[in-house]
Amino acid sequence: MPRCNTEALHLYLIGEIFPQLAPPPYGPVAIRRLIREKPVYLFHEREHGIRVIGKFFESDHIPRHEAWRYAKQSYANLKHVREDFGMNNGMYRVVAPLGLKRELAALLVTELAPGKILDYYIARACYNGQSERLFEKLSYLAGFFAKLHRESETHRHVSSTLTQQYLDKVLNSLQHGPLQSSEGHAIRKYAARWWVANEIFNDREVTVHGDATPTNFFFDHQDVVGIDLEKMKQADRCWDLGFLAAELKHHFMWRLSDRWAAEPFIGHFLWAYAVTLGDISFFQMITRKLPLYMSLGLLRIARNTWLDEPYRYLLIQEARRCLKYGL
Ligand SMILES: Nc1ncnc2c1ncn2[C@@H]1O[C@H](COP(=O)(O)OP(=O)(O)OP(=O)(O)O)[C@@H](O)[C@H]1O
Numbered sequence: 448m449p450r451c452n453t454e455a456l457h458l459y460l461i462g463e464i465f466p467q468l469a470p471p472p473y474g475p476v477a478i479r480r481l482i483r484e485k486p487v488y489l490f491h492e493r494e495h496g497i498r499v500i501g502k503f504f505e506s507d508h509i510p511r512h513e514a515w516r517y518a519k520q521s522y523a524n525l526k527h528v529r530e531d532f533g534m535n536n537g538m539y540r541v542v543a544p545l546g547l548k549r550e551l552a553a554l555l556v557t558e559l560a561p562g563k564i565l566d567y568y569i570a571r572a573c574y575n576g577q578s579e580r581l582f583e584k585l586s587y588l589a590g591f592f593a594k595l596h597r598e599s600e601t602h603r604h605v606s607s608t609l610t611q612q613y614l615d616k617v618l619n620s621l622q623h624g625p626l627q628s629s630e631g632h633a634i635r636k637y638a639a640r641w642w643v644a645n646e647i648f649n650d651r652e653v654t655v656h657g658d659a660t661p662t663n664f665f666f667d668h669q670d671v672v673g674i675d676l677e678k679m680k681q682a683d684r685c686w687d688l689g690f691l692a693a694e695l696k697h698h699f700m701w702r703l704s705d706r707w708a709a710e711p712f713i714g715h716f717l718w719a720y721a722v723t724l725g726d727i728s729f730f731q732m733i734t735r736k737l738p739l740y741m742s743l744g745l746l747r748i749a750r751n752t753w754l755d756e757p758y759r760y761l762l763i764q765e766a767r768r769c770l771k772y773g774l
Pocket residue numbers: 481482485487500502542557558559560561564658660662663674675
């Protein structure tokens with residue numbers, strides 16, 4: 448457990464969180480860490496069968512004042528999407544935020560998302576030939592994004608500023624890792640052609656999830672439940688679509704050593720998105736600019752130090768190809 452008193456945590460759970468879900472008294476609470484890399488826990492009260500998720504934002508790398516900012520942002524974003532975009536029930540929704548506690552290492556408590564994550568279905572498609580199930584889940588996920596983007600569409604035109612800033616940021620951080628300076632140079636050169644291709648940005652800004660990875664979406668029959676909204680922002684819809692496409696490309700490439708294995712799934716996902724929006728011209732518009740956002744997504748994944756260095760370099764090369772040949 449991070450820098451937080453277990454007794455105080457227990458009091459907080461039984462005093463402020465559990466009463467939202469079932470009346471007292473409460474039985475013992477089992478605590479299970481969900482992943483090694485991050486302090487994310489399942490709190491399970493067996494008497495009533497209450498299960499909630501706790502994410503401690505404070506860590507050795509993130510001081511409390513900064514962690515608290517992320518925790519509050521994540522809470523506010525979940526609330527906003529649920530209340531203002533009607534994603535609190537029905538087929539497409541995000542988890543309910545249940546509480547925030549600065550003193551407990553900037554803890555955010557949310558409901559437990561039901562079902563299985565997208566990563567599970569990607570692995571099944573890779574190793575067990577279960578492509579149809581992944582196609583089906585990607586259709587549902589496309590529906591989730593279509594709902595979020597449609598509900599939040601603004602009158603503002605998208606601009607390349609955010610994209611340029613993000614590319615800069617990610618290249619700067621990769622320079623301390625697997626990015627060679629010649630490769631960095633080439634990427635900046637090819638990217639520069641995209642910034643002046645004005646027709647690419649002929650779309651309106653929407654709210655994007657901002658962290659479209661295979662562990663942030665749960666599938667429960669036909670329902671899709673999103674989590675982790677701390678990176679949500681106003682941006683180009685392709686921020687989500689391109690990042691998800693990059694994740695698909697990476698997960699297939701990493702597992703099967705095949706650069707092309709994800710292509711049918713990416714195509715299907717984009718098509719399903721355009722069909723759900725009810726406007727097929729979206730398909731053309733999205734696919735035109737997808738390589739730009741996919742390259743950002745691939746570079747973002749290449750920052751993960753748990754991937755081996757030669758593979759991270761492959762991701763960077765793939766990002767460069769997207770920028771060079773995609774326009
Ligand atoms: N509300 C939730 N319900 C069910 N599982 C959850 C919930 N929140 C997190 N998890 C699971 O806990 C694990 C860790 O989540 P976390 O979001 O911190 O890390 P991550 O998804 O690996 O990385 P990222 O920061 O990119 O989202 C993931 O497998 C995630 O699916």
